[in-house]
Amino acid sequence: MSEAASPPPNQPVPPAVPAPAPVPAAPDPFQLEILNILGPGAALENVGKLPTFRVASETIVEVCRKLQAAGFDYLILITAVDYPAENRFELNYVVTRFSQDREFCVVTDIKREVARIETVSDIWAAADWQEREIYDMYGIRFDRHPDLRRILLDDTWQGYPLRKDYVDTVHDVIKRPY
């Protein structure tokens, strides 16, 4: 981005809309509100631009119940991220209210070889299919889930494709160098 007063014709002028401000390190009022709801077990993590609260995996149902009681009625998505080097899956629950214009993420870690956590589908119905998709792609089992089956892949599919160590034995995939 050029800061010159009169840029040459091919160069774009400095844009009028400013870049979004980075998330500050100290919790803002919204984040403090979430921290109060979540209780002492939660830790705020400001890496990236989505406010993230880390909780213990055993407390996830309790935490989600608290959030739902506090009016967080909109579960945008649940997803897992695989970190094989650290031997963990990270589960991300992105939550907001229909009356709110900010969202945040609740994060919990589970061990890779255990790959098991309690379902939150009885708290938000939206979690039902989202958890099925995580089971499909990562092989994480959700205890007490009403209908834990593969959702996108075939029932006979071998392996869990979104794991980082997944090797596709069905298709002859060429690893591209980039």
Place this chain on the structure above:
Amino acid sequence: MSAPTTDTKAKSPTYQDYFINMGPQHPSTHGVLRMIVKLSGETVLGLTPHLGYVHRGIEKMTEAQTAVQITHLTDRLDYLSAHMNNWAWSMTVEQALGIAVPERAEYLRVIMSELTRIASHQLWWGVFGMDLGAFTPFLYGFRDREMINDIFEKSCGSRLTMNYICPGGVTQDVTGEFEGETRRFVEYFKPIIEEYETLVSGNVIIQERTKGVGILPADRAKAYGCTGPVLRASGVDYDLRKNHPYGVYPRFDFRTAVSPEGDSWARYIVRLEEMRQSLKIITQALDQMPKEGPVRTKLPPTLKIPKGRYMARGETARGEIAFFLVGNDSPKPYRVKIRTPCFSNLSAFPEIIKGWRVADIVTVLSTFDVVVPDIDR
């Protein structure tokens, strides 16, 4: 207008409930969606959607591509909202890298997205008529959609998978004819919506088939994470363009189309109203848009996504699309999760269809307006 049937008792000692397979190749499913329907006579006792017939593993593919390359994959999700999908992904990348977008590009994004919304609803309106056995609306819808496609073709050379909105702005400036053509389309289409109303809305059969059918209560819609017209037809005043504003949407005067009934009819009129509001937005955007200026910020040669989590949300013609991005200080994302509107909207469908008849599956699913590649990714 008929109430759902609750009579599910056996008709004779040998009678059994039975299952039929709707799809994957069924004209009413608008793609390859398979539903296993449990029936008692013609009454639906339960419905299980089977997804994944067009699963392409886009989330896995994103892990091997750079941020700019992924833009090409996003318009393969909901191909009728290609511009909005591109925009939502671009916002995610811009948020991660702190890229600002030139003013003119912001307006072009809004105009293109609203044109896409109209085109998508036109197609939906035509197909909805066809699902109910009327072929004429289909021809009307496609006739008018063609004009929008021509505008797109001239601006980006593509009619379906646009790949026009990209990180940093839009790929290229529009031609000099763009503004005139768009204004002409707006003037042309304003009375056409009323024509749509007289052609379909007043029809007794359409009203009998949709009014009071497939009611989705507001609390269930919220619980399932339904968004877009499906949610707004349940009386929830929620539109990301208003409630979570992005781009230059706060500068426009428009209202969210809401209808409290939650039935198929409400979903129908909400979409018609949305087309009118989109026309309002396009006119204002054309008036306010800077007449010249850059349309793309110069980006660094490699877009390294910094460590951390990022998310951007956008309102497509079907609801909310959200890109959840995990960066790892590398040009390729560590993980991209795509939350698509149709996936969440469809998850509410099995619950509300219980008790209705087989023919109502077709109409209610049609008013849900699912696009199967958007569900399957």
